[in-house]
Amino acid sequence: MGNNGFSMNVIVCVKQIPDPASPGALDPSTNTLKRDGKLILDESDSYGVEMALQLVDAAGGGEVSLISMAPNGEVSGMRTALAMGASKGVLISDPALLGSDALTTAKVLAAAVQRIGGADLIIAATESSDGYTGTVPEQLAEVLGMASVTFAKKVTITGGTLEAHRQTEEGYDEVTCPLPAVISVTAGVVEPRYPSFKGIMAAKSKPVEQVTAADLGVSPVGWAGSGQGVVAVTQAEARAAGEIIEDDGESFTKIVAFLENLKVI
């Protein structure tokens, strides 16, 4: 038992995405994002993993589990989170899931949460860096019938109650919520640790159970379960490039002239 006398089990939803440094592309046959190369842990999710580790630490007991949905049995992004300190993971990898919409994703993740046996807290990023639909955390909460706090930028837990600062358009709200709960956390909420060499070695032997949608009893999935279809893909009108100059110490006069010309100064 730790300071709070409260053991915490936390599940973090992590997405493994194509490296954002390489340009994205659509698969012309399916009009879905191409995810055929090596996948990495979405940086947005590293904040949730870090927060989970800190909360379990503060509670003095419990563990961090990961759930992820990815094609081709991809686990390299999950290994990064395991190397940070998560204990185990469930990977839902199934060709039938191709084309799944956010709602189906939430149903699949909810079933994975139940397979792990639930948790005191489920953490997700506010949105992924590749698809950025931004609805899965709150959909997951609804599928599980749980309370939620979205867009949390500061989180503390005291005796089974979560207190959070929730980002709003105008500032932030202070919110309290009894556990269990689902939260989505903004980037920058905590400083993610770098995996240590020891952590990286240990991660290789941590258990990741691979399951299919059928194993979880979720159907229909993939295209069949998604009430949407791509109708057209078009190139947006390109913006004409303007004048590019090297600063010679006097380039500020160009800016002044530009602003004068627009009559804004």
Add this chain to the structure above:
Amino acid sequence: MALNNIWVFAQVANGAPTTFTLELLTKARTLGGTVSAFVGGDGAAVAGVLGEYGATTVYATGDLAGKLPGVAVSAAMKAVIDGGAAPELIMFPQSYEGRDVLSRLSVKLDRTVLTNNVDIAVDGASVNVTTPVFGGNVLVTTGFTGSGPHLAAFRPKSFAAESAGGGAAGVVAAPVPDLGVAGGATVTAVHVEETSGPKLDEANIVVSGGRGLGEAAKYEMVEQLAKLLKGAPGASRAIVDAGWVPYSYQVGQTGKVVKPSVYIAAGISGATQHMVGMKGSKNIIAINKDKEAPIFGIADLGIVGDVHKVLPKLIEALQARA
């Protein structure tokens, strides 16, 4: 066949419907049929403006008593839909609250969601929405294939808000049913971050800073320049994540969408995340050390140089004119 019934999730700030809400109402009335607004809060106070922009009915939950809108408003919507008044389409602002209500409702109705849209078209019975991807270089048009209500969220400034000159909307009570454990979260305090000068998403001139500033203290140059130009200061996600400035300064996919007359990007390379939020600006000036930076691809005037050298001179020149 056009649509018979459309709802717009209406957001209220400082006692008035947000501009974002009025943009969606304006678009909704071009899609045919009856337009209703759904408010998480008091309806009577906003029925006038919502009616003026095209709503004939305002469904209002009344005071949410500290419950978060996602769980509360979606439950109230579900109750009205179950009562027989289902719309074919519900339009949501892509805002914190819009996203949450949309998400919860999608599960309650077992309907897909389409988010980040910038346009919508109704052709017979099919409803198609358009989403920019890859920083706006590619537009994907997607249709709803199942039955309604179709659920779609739109990015701010996708449509221009125009009054229809309509009279006040009728208010219909749409109380929040018992939420059970799902409604466990309670707001205990509300904090408004003070800002001076024009609002970021309404300013005529926006000056944004990025990682090229090097350190948090240098952001002061951005604020100073914005003030001199009577504009608003903004920021890239990189320096918001680094904690230099509050999230409310962020311009981009996950921040504010701005379309000012002049956008000045100082020390911003132009990540997709950022460009989505500012490429609609009428004139773009970029200052960056790296001449390969993507921001120069959309700049009307690009200065390849050090912001630490260019900005102080620019500020000095503008001060001399004042």
